[in-house]
Amino acid sequence: MKQKKMTTRFLASASLLVLATGAAQAQAVSCPIKLGGLAPLSAPGTVVGGEAMRDAMKIAEADINAAGGVLGCDIEVVIADTEGLPEKAVAVMEKLITQDGVVAVGGGYHSSVGVASKGVADARGMPVVFAETWNDTITSDKHKFVFRIAPLSSWASATIWQFALTVPGVKKVAILTENTDYGIPASQETAAGLTSGGIDSAVFSVDIGTQDYAGIIERIKAEAPDMIITLVTGEAAYNFTQQAADAGIGPLDLPFVTGQDALESGAYWRNVPDGKHAFVQRIGVPENLFTEKGKAFAAAYKAKTGKADVESYAMEAYDSIAILAQAITEAGGTGGEAIVEALENISHDGTLGRIYFPYGTKKEPSADGKGDEWWHQWPDPALTMIQFSEEGQSSSDAAIVYPDAYKTAEPIFVNQ
Numbered sequence: 001m002k003q004k005k006m007t008t009r010f011l012a013s014a015s016l017l018v019l020a021t022g023a024a025q026a027q028a029v030s031c032p033i034k035l036g037g038l039a040p041l042s043a044p045g046t047v048v049g050g051e052a053m054r055d056a057m058k059i060a061e062a063d064i065n066a067a068g069g070v071l072g073c074d075i076e077v078v079i080a081d082t083e084g085l086p087e088k089a090v091a092v093m094e095k096l097i098t099q100d101g102v103v104a105v106g107g108g109y110h111s112s113v114g115v116a117s118k119g120v121a122d123a124r125g126m127p128v129v130f131a132e133t134w135n136d137t138i139t140s141d142k143h144k145f146v147f148r149i150a151p152l153s154s155w156a157s158a159t160i161w162q163f164a165l166t167v168p169g170v171k172k173v174a175i176l177t178e179n180t181d182y183g184i185p186a187s188q189e190t191a192a193g194l195t196s197g198g199i200d201s202a203v204f205s206v207d208i209g210t211q212d213y214a215g216i217i218e219r220i221k222a223e224a225p226d227m228i229i230t231l232v233t234g235e236a237a238y239n240f241t242q243q244a245a246d247a248g249i250g251p252l253d254l255p256f257v258t259g260q261d262a263l264e265s266g267a268y269w270r271n272v273p274d275g276k277h278a279f280v281q282r283i284g285v286p287e288n289l290f291t292e293k294g295k296a297f298a299a300a301y302k303a304k305t306g307k308a309d310v311e312s313y314a315m316e317a318y319d320s321i322a323i324l325a326q327a328i329t330e331a332g333g334t335g336g337e338a339i340v341e342a343l344e345n346i347s348h349d350g351t352l353g354r355i356y357f358p359y360g361t362k363k364e365p366s367a368d369g370k371g372d373e374w375w376h377q378w379p380d381p382a383l384t385m386i387q388f389s390e391e392g393q394s395s396s397d398a399a400i401v402y403p404d405a406y407k408t409a410e411p412i413f414v415n416q
Helices: 003-014 047-066 086-098 111-123 153-164 183-196 214-223 235-246 265-271 292-305 312-331 336-344
Strands: 017-019 027-029 033-039 075-081 104-107 128-130 146-148 172-178 200-206 227-231 279-283 348-350 353-355 383-387 399-402
Touching: 033 047, 033 086, 033 312, 047 075, 047 104, 047 292, 047 312, 075 086, 075 312, 086 111, 104 312, 111 128, 111 146, 128 312, 153 183, 153 227, 153 279, 153 383, 153 399, 172 183, 172 214, 183 200, 183 227, 200 214, 214 235, 227 235, 235 265, 279 312, 292 312, 292 348, 312 336, 312 348
Parallel strands: 033 075, 033 104, 104 128, 128 146, 172 200, 172 227
Antiparallel strands: 017 027, 279 383, 348 353, 383 399
């Protein structure tokens, strides 16, 4: 490490480094600047997603520090395991704030984590940029300190049901969902959308982390669906998809939307050898259309993880940390109010594109005829449906089949 940076860090830790930018009030800053990073690293949470987010947030830490850090300090991302559980999310948010000394929090995979922990953060004046928590109420509650760069659940669900309406011959859809703050509203939104297009649906609910789907699959088969939509997360989606395939209602048998953790296609194909032709929802554009920052992150992520793919939730996790670092720099300090002010005015060049928040304390969503869920919500994530057309195919190479604006190939509909 360079002697100059070591000296700066030593002096900053021994005293207080006072800096200010623009009109922000000068604040005392202690090095390193700690940011919290929420990720499910234990069951019943989606471990495959949590590990991806953890790796991405640590790459963000390294990139930011290599570029000079923030306000003369390195940053340190303190990773907290939420286990995908609401009660654990509250506990780790409290610990990050009261014991670990973080000044802002990024990450977050499960909606239940966001729903449970957002009030804690807001009450304590802790800025949060949630990365992958979709439930609409996370932003519609209009908490001052809570922001999100993942899509709204209602918006993401619309991509799936609108795609289902394009599938020929579909009159009835079976929806498997998890009994969580993600799964319940997502299944309701999906069922309502299908109904609007004249398609019947039957919803089957399971607890998060369910592994054995034999009973559910028999009930689904009894409904004789023309299509299956999976709204469970993580390894549970792998298990359901393969068990459905073993029972003759998998991706080789029916139009089948599997969980988005199939984007980590190495794990998907190990767990779902009969997963060819499955459809998967993806946030973001294909890799060949990544921004320069996205391409740089993809290279670093693949080198670190050995994966062939870059999952959208990894990119969101990276951006959640990077945008907080920029906000702290522009705030000129680590005070929560100043960080919020910077976030509401930010234009961040992220891996997923330009990130900004058009609605907040300065402009209500209602000013443009939008609902409260657009409060502190990034409005521009791309939402697509991809399809695996070959066994062992990388999700990065899979065709985009919906919507037309991004389509690279026509979908393959089995049993039609």
